[in-house]
Amino acid sequence: MEANAFDAGMSRLKKRFVQTHYERHDRLEDLAVTLQQPNPPASAAQEVESILHKIAGTAGSVGFKELGEAAQQVEVFIRDHAASNQAAIVKVLDAFLDVSLEFCDPIEKLMPQSAGDGFSAMAGTTH
């Protein structure tokens, strides 16, 4: 009974993560465009790093280990090269967005169609 409650709680969190990830992915797409402009604001790279940091810290705990590892690699790269290599940052961010898209697509198929249904389908989803 207790294990069931835990599984249900984790599944709920997994669903929350997926919903948030769609928003984060869209924001990273916008920031990738910003970073390709001449003289982008420093805050753009900082925001990318912050979003990736959050993905890196949580994805693995809800079953999306590869997504989290990819986010961490790009986050560390940006932290180490933020001031010096804008073009490389855009490149690695694009690479991450490709990885992220692969996660978004199958996740989307499993998303509940309305607020009250379909959640049990998420319970066993891991990547």
Add this chain to the structure above:
Amino acid sequence: MRILAVDDDPFILELLKEIIGHIGDHTLETAESGPEALAMMREANRFDCVLLDFQMPVMNGVEVCRALRTLDGYDQTPVVMLTAMSEKRYIDAAFLAGATDYINKPFEISDLRVRLGVIGSLVDARRDNGMTFSATPSGHRTSTDNAPLALHKPFEIRDIDGVVDVVALENYVSKLSRSRLFGSSVFAISIRRIEQLFMQVTPFDFQCMIVDVAEALSDTLGERNFIAAYAGSGSFVCVVEGAKIYNYPEFTDSLNLAIQRLEMHSSDGTRLRLRVSTGQASRIMWQSGTTALDLLSHAVNSAEQEAVRAEKQLDDFWYAGATA
């Protein structure tokens, strides 16, 4: 345990509530920033353990850790960094700020369960022993408890740069080894004739003497990246960046000179003359947690053997001189 988790990501806090509620007899409160956490801790001494994110706006985890160590009732509360920051410089900064352990996100539930179990045992032991801190004449602090001081027993030393408690140092070495961060080496120093010194002075004088040696060690290691802890029996174990780049005889001479300059005395005015020996250094390689900790034991054993050898050599020298 009563646990406070501090993270600017509400999702992590929710995840922790779910997991910690499942893995043991713990209660969890949460804060989304360092200032909020410090305000909660100032209200009452009600947390047994603090889980701290590293990267947060306003105050990062290291700043929060340093600040909470100054709050009444939190000088010995275990602080576990729970962070996605995996580079060595962050690990070093966390332990130097007073963190007890370092767990990388994303965390495994089983790992969190084990670490919290260990922290729980530490909290119970400190509470049972009535551990508190006393100021030394040199302006530092050292831990004391209800049990009589035994020579082999490590105690905590506070307010000296680079010096942490031995539990934190063990966790630090395990963390470097598990994370395959192999740039560091471990060595120990040992005070010669330590049994004689231990018998010669009061327990508190002995602790003050050890604190003075810690200060000399910290000054001698100076600007080098290092973390050291008192391991008991007059030995300190040190982790330094780099592998065998030290000129250890020269380091030992400098440390002994720094100790002499402190002109240590016991509280009855007796001059304490002591010297240290340095053991062999070993490089941190990938090892299981237990084997990584064996490195610390080997370092201490090597320093203690060197201390005995050096004293015997001195005795032989005097004996040879007397019979010549």
